[in-house]
């Protein structure tokens with residue numbers, strides 16, 4: 069018993085082995101649920117996969133029918149003494165089993181696009197990554213300096229933040245039509261949506277991070293003879309850098325969530341185009357694989373950036389706790 | 391008590407001590423504070439933090455400012471540093487009015503004020519570099535001062551790897567490398583444990599003895615003030631006013647033995663007289679915070 073309760077002590081999970089074990093579990097648990105639903109016939113399986121249509125004229129091999137329909141037809145055939153249909157319980161088409169999706173991870177890359185000159189999956193993915201990259205870079209180029217200025221000098225903050233507070237409640241996709249009118253139908257409006265979705269949050273978050281800087285650090289710098297501009301470049305910026313880096317990681321995740329909406333604007337491209345195409349042909353295994361690829365790309369980048377952060381800022385104490 | 395009655399008065403000075411004070415008075419004045427007043431206007435209303443403060447500090451004098459918490463010690467030292475604007479009066483450094491922070495007044499803070507992203511050496515180099523010295527010169531100076539505070543071995547460590555005492559040593563080196571006219575210290579050893587604090591006090595006196603520096607040291611610890619100071623400026627609270635300026639009769643050089651000398655005890659008795667009546671009065675905090683003690687243990691289960 070004692071052993072079990074030890075796991076629930078808050079903030080005690082310091083042992084690295086225990087932590088990575090729990091980390092793996094957090095992925096295995098949902099997978100386990102998915103496996104149960106997919107492979108254990110009596111858990112959900114609301115459909116019947118027809119194996120032998122028997123005497124039912126509209127049944128075909130491989131067809132999915134509702135359980136109730138199948139039951140009715142079975143009773144019908146028995147009444148009429150015709151061949152009874154055979155089938156096995158199955159899940160709806162939109163819930164493929166784990167092994168099907170796993171296979172799709174590979175086959176999605178190797179199957180030719182449905183349309184002759186359509187992009188392959190890896191090309192679609194790369195296109196999406198480029199959209200995210202440029203959206204995030206452009207947003208950061210303006211958002212980070214403005215955030216730092218707003219956080220350091222109250223005049224900047226008072227002048228910009230009320231409007232930004234207002235603007236961030238305007239949903240970025242609402243600007244889609246406008247963006248198309250201004251920037252055309254290709255990548256321009258997509259990048260614009262990501263910029264709009266990220267920029268305003270970015271300014272506020274960065275300004276807040278900057279404001280949290282310990283004033284003693286600033287005062288110490290002042291008593292050492294630091295003048296205005298160097299106070300910003302030599303003290304404020306380096307002091308907030310690790311927190312700024314963490315903010316940027318969170319904001320990059322934010323940018324990813326805008327990706328799908330952004331790619332629907334104008335001509336659909338990238339991974340979104342792939343997903344909508346596959347859904348149209350009812351290749352839901354491919355759809356799931358593509359959705360997961362977005363997750364893996366985003367999460368993977370974040371893990372990498374977190375690792376990099378630990379190397380970049382060896383003096384940052386708050387990294388020890390995460 | 392018998393011993394108390396045989397104590398000399400705190401105003402009595404031995405010839406050596408009196409001669410020393412005469413010599414100090416003949417040195418030039420580094421810092422002069424004239425009719426200094428400071429108001430804070432906050433949401434809760436107007437606070438008069440300092441009223442009509444007057445004093446002069448001579449070159450290479452060691453001044454302590456002593457007073458209960460909230461009496462305006464930090465306000466005073468921050469005003470001298472130029473981090474706060476004063477409401478009335480004058481602060482003159484070498485005869486010139488103080489308008490803002492500058493490298494001619496070094497400051498050591500109570501809290502953690504080192505730059506965490508810089509190594510110990512880079513922290514010390516920061517001041518010289520800000521004041522236009524080139525990198526090599528700054529590095530040479532930094533090495534010298536780190537050696538002086540005994541931390542040359544930790545030059546490449548980051549502040550978080552140091553103990554509290556070592557951090558304050560670095561902070562002292564960082565302030566002194568700029569060669570300020572006066573070193574302002576706001577309860578710099580307040581957060582240290584008793585043993586480290588004693589070591590740091592001795593170390594600070596060593597530094598002060600060996601270099602041309604004037605020190606204005608804030609503390610609320612009577613022993614610390616007497617051990618360190620030539621003169622003690624005793625402040626009283628609400629508003630912060632100078633109550634008395636005491637010339638400490640304890641002879642120098644001072645050591646741990648000085649703590650039990652009759653002069654030390656006489657001075658301490660006087661300081662307690664000055665500080666204590668204020669403490670005996672109910673402070674604002676005491677009027678609001680009234681513990682209501684309930685007994686949670688069995689009546690037979692006594693610890694005293």
Ligand SMILES: Nc1ncnc2c1ncn2[C@@H]1O[C@H](COP(=O)(O)OP(=O)(O)O)[C@@H](O)[C@H]1O
Pocket residue numbers: 430431432437438439457458459460461462463464465466
């Ligand atoms: N920024 C401020 N705004 C308003 N009141 C302040 C401010 N700083 C200090 N005070 C008030 O001034 C008085 C002196 O404070 P302080 O100088 O910090 O005292 P000490 O350092 O002696 O403990 C206190 O009553 C405090 O409440």
Ligand SMILES: [Mg+2]
Pocket residue numbers: 463464465577
């Ligand atoms: Mg204070």
